[in-house]
Structure formats: structure tokens, C-alpha cells
Amino acid sequence: MDKKKSLQFNFGFEALPILFHSQTTDFINYLEKDGVEFLKFWWDHVGEQMDETKRIPPDGISYESEQHGVVNITFITFPTPINDGDPIFLACIGRPEKRFAWVRLPNTDVYILSRYDGCSVEHKTAFGEVSPRGLYGESGIGLNPTLPDFKRFIKKKLKLL
Numbered sequence: 001m002d003k004k005k006s007l008q009f010n011f012g013f014e015a016l017p018i019l020f021h022s023q024t025t026d027f028i029n030y031l032e033k034d035g036v037e038f039l040k041f042w043w044d045h046v047g048e049q050m051d052e053t054k055r056i057p058p059d060g061i062s063y064e065s066e067q068h069g070v071v072n073i074t075f076i077t078f079p080t081p082i083n084d085g086d087p088i089f090l091a092c093i094g095r096p097e098k099r100f101a102w103v104r105l106p107n108t109d110v111y112i113l114s115r116y117d118g119c120s121v122e123h124k125t126a127f128g129e130v131s132p133r134g135l136y137g138e139s140g141i142g143l144n145p146t147l148p149d150f151k152r153f154i155k156k157k158l159k160l161l
Contacts, residue, residue: 012087017130
């Protein structure tokens with residue numbers, strides 16, 4: 001956790017992706033069972049690790065789940081970003097587990113759209129992927145920061161459209 005960054009950044013770029021990648025089935029089950037309260041619990045947990053001045057309420061956090069055949073996509077909407085780098089949307093993609101001998105093959109992806117003040121395009125956003133090790137790789141800028149556009153972009157990326 002980078003305590004110099006915002007609570008929203010740490011929650012979106014570290015806590016949720018690592019939780020989803022490492023405990024995919026439990027993540028989806030708890031989200032279905034407890035809904036937004038599950039997300040708020042983890043938001044508060046991350047907030048407890050941070051300086052009190054960086055804690056903000058999770059106002060506006062929400063999620064939607066979609067099933068496309070065997071692919072489950074959970075879209076998470078964050079509160080309005082305050083700082084450069086704060087996430088706007090997260091897409092958690094889970095597929096059935098596959099194995100090659102005793103090795104478990106990767107079956108999850110986490111994509112994130114964040115505020116990016118340093119770009120010169122109309123929509124000040126950055127798009128990238130957070131790996132199971134919590135590493136972020138940016139792959140684009142300037143995506144329109146609306147949930148329908150984010151969903152459409154993710155579905156095209158996954159070849160579901």
C-alpha cells in the first residue's frame with residue numbers, strides 16, 4: 001500500500017484486484033451475498049491502514065455483475081475521483097479454472113479506468129490492467145469515463161461484442 005496515495009487509489013489498484021485475483025470465487029460469492037456492504041467493508045479496512053486525513057466515505061460505490069457464457073464480469077463504480085490516478089471503474093473478469101497437469105492457469109483479469117490529469121486528450125483518463133501480483137500496466141488513454149462506454153470497451157476487448 002502506498003500511504004502517499006489516496007484511499008481510493010489503494011482500494012482500486014491494490015486491495016480489490018489482489019483480493020479478486022487470489023480469491024475469485026469467494027469474492028464473487030460475498031459480493032452476491034452482501035452487495036455493496038462487502039465493498040464498503042473492504043473500503044473501511046483499507047482506510048484503517050491509512051492516515052486519518054486520507055480517509056473518505058465510499059459514497060457512490062456500486063457494482064453490476066454480468067454473465068456471458070462461462071465468463072463473469074463484475075463492474076465496480078468508484079466515488080467521483082478527487083486526485084490524479086484515482087480509479088473511476090474496475091472490471092473484474094473471472095473464467096472457469098483450467099489446469100495443465102498440477103499448474104493452475106490464469107483465469108482472471110482486472111481492468112481499470114482511472115483519472116489521468118497528465119494527458120492532453122479530451123477525456124483525462126488512463127486504461128490499464130492490474131496483474132495478479134498487483135502490477136499495473138497502462139494500455140491506453142482518453143476513454144470516455146461513462147459506465148456504458150467502459151462496459152462496451154471491456155466487452156470488445158474480451159470479444160463478447
